[in-house]
Amino acid sequence: MELAAGSFSEEQFREACAELLQPALAGADWQLLVETSGISIYRLLDQTGLYEYKVFGVLEDCSPTLLADVYMDLNYRKQWDQYVKELYEQECNGETVVYWEVKYPFPMSNRDYVYLRQRRDLDVEGRKIHVVLAQSTSVPQLGERSGVIRVKQYKQSLVIESDGKKGSKVFMYYFDNPGGQIPSWLINWAAKNGVPNFLKDMARACQNYLKKT
Numbered sequence: 008m009e010l011a012a013g014s015f016s017e018e019q020f021r022e023a024c025a026e027l028l029q030p031a032l033a034g035a036d037w038q039l040l041v042e043t044s045g046i047s048i049y050r051l052l053d054q055t056g057l058y059e060y061k062v063f064g065v066l067e068d069c070s071p072t073l074l075a076d077v078y079m080d081l082n083y084r085k086q087w088d089q090y091v092k093e094l095y096e097q098e099c100n101g102e103t104v105v106y107w108e109v110k111y112p113f114p115m116s117n118r119d120y121v122y123l124r125q126r127r128d129l130d131v132e133g134r135k136i137h138v139v140l141a142q143s144t145s146v147p148q149l150g151e152r153s154g155v156i157r158v159k160q161y162k163q164s165l166v167i168e169s170d171g172k173k174g175s176k177v178f179m180y181y182f183d184n185p186g187g188q189i190p191s192w193l194i195n196w197a198a199k200n201g202v203p204n205f206l207k208d209m210a211r212a213c214q215n216y217l218k219k220t
Contacts, residue, residue, distance in 0.1 A: 014102070014123060014125050015123075015125050015140045015142075019140055020127050020129065020138050020140065023138050023140060023164040023166050023178070023180070024129060024131055024136055024138060024166055026061070026164075026166065026178050026180065027136065027166040027167075027168060027176065027177075027178040028131070030061070030063060030178070032049060032061070035051055036051060036052065037049045037050070037051050037061065038050055038051070040060075040198055040199060041198070041199045041203070043203050044064075044203060044207070045064050045065045045067075046062060046063070046064030046065075046202075046203050046206060047062070047063045047064060048060060048061070048062050048198060048199070048202055048203070049061045049062075049063075050198060053182075055184070057182070057184055058182075058194070058198070059180070059181070059182045060179075060180070060181045060182070060198060060202070061178070061179070061180055061181075062177070062178065062179040062180075062181070062202055062206075063177070063178055064176075064177050064206065065170050065174055065175065065176055065177065066174055066175045066177060066206060066209075066210045066213075067170070067172075067173070067174040067210075068173060068174055068210070068213075068214070069174055069175050069209075069210045069213040069214075070169070070173060070174070070175065070213075071135070071136075071137055071167045071168055071169050071175045072137065073213050073216065073217070074137075074167050074175045074177075074209070074210075074213055075126065075128070075137035075139065075165075075167055076216070077209060077212050077213050077216050078139060078165060078209065079126055079139065080216075081094050081095065081096060081105065083212070083216060084212075086212075087208055087209070087211070087212040087215070088205070088208065089110075090109050090110045091107070091108075091109070091110070092108040092109065092110045092117055093106065093107070093108040093119075094106070094107050094108070097148065097149065099146040099148045099149065100146060102123060102144075102146075103123075104121060104122070104123060104144060104146055104148075104149065105120070105121070105122050105123070105124055105141075106119065106120070106121055106149050107119060107120040107121075107122070108120075108155060112193070115187070115189070116154060116155060116156050116187065117154075117155045117156070118155065118156050118157075118158050118185055118186070119151075119152065119155045119156070119157055119158065120143060120157075120158045120161050120183075121143065121144060121145065121146060121149045121157070122141050122142055122143045122144055122161055123141065123142060123144050124139060124140065124141040124142075125139070125140055126138065126139045134168055135168065135169070136166060136167070136168045137165075137166070137167040137168070138164070138165070138166050138167075139163075139164070139165040139166075140163070140164050141161070141162070141163040141164075142161065142162045142163075143158065143159055143160060143161040143162070143183075145159070156185070156186045156187050157186070158183050158184065158185055158186060159184065159186070160182070160183060160184035161182070161183040161184075162180070162181075162182045162183070163179070163180065163181050163182075164178075164179065164180040165177070165178075165179050166178040166179075177206070179202075181202070
């Protein structure tokens with residue numbers, strides 16, 4: 008799951024785009040987990056016993072460019088995402104690497120991530136589509152910390168385009184291996200509530216972002 012220097016390929020961006028244009032849920036045991044507020048979440052149990060997630064939905068009153076800008080603004084995310092303990096970018100070996108520590112409920116240890124991410128704004132047959140890819144990496148400058156569990160397997164895609172009105176049509180793929188013993192109730196809560204709440208919080212953050220700029 009680790010990504011070497013060189014970032015992401017054109018094919019990876021095109022594959023993410025294809026999911027927004029034509030969701031790929033057939034041919035595998037993707038199960039609809041929840042539908043709420045215009046957001047549908049599917050999950051797939053992989054061979055390691057962990058779940059991969061695909062999220063489809065529409066965020067009204069939030070334009071695609073604004074949504075992509077807000078998602079990429081790490082300093083701003085620290086203001087609106089209550090689960091962020093620490094979040095910043097650092098140059099490592101010629102690559103811009105993100106360090107992210109996530110608050111977990113007591114008595115569990117916080118998790119942290121070290122990952123690469125890249126955004127591209129694509130034109131697909133006249134449709135403007137924003138794509139952000141992220142994947143875990145490992146650099147000696149950002150070693151593991153005492154009392155925090157490092158998430159070594161993490162992968163996320165976010166694809167955004169206009170919903171034809173003034174909102175955004177969104178596709179998100181998400182996988183991570185949080186390590187340690189995570190209660191099944193917390194995993195289910197995070198999937199059913201955490202993801203929709205995150206998208207709602209991000210949509211709300213878009214409106215506040217307009218006010219601050």
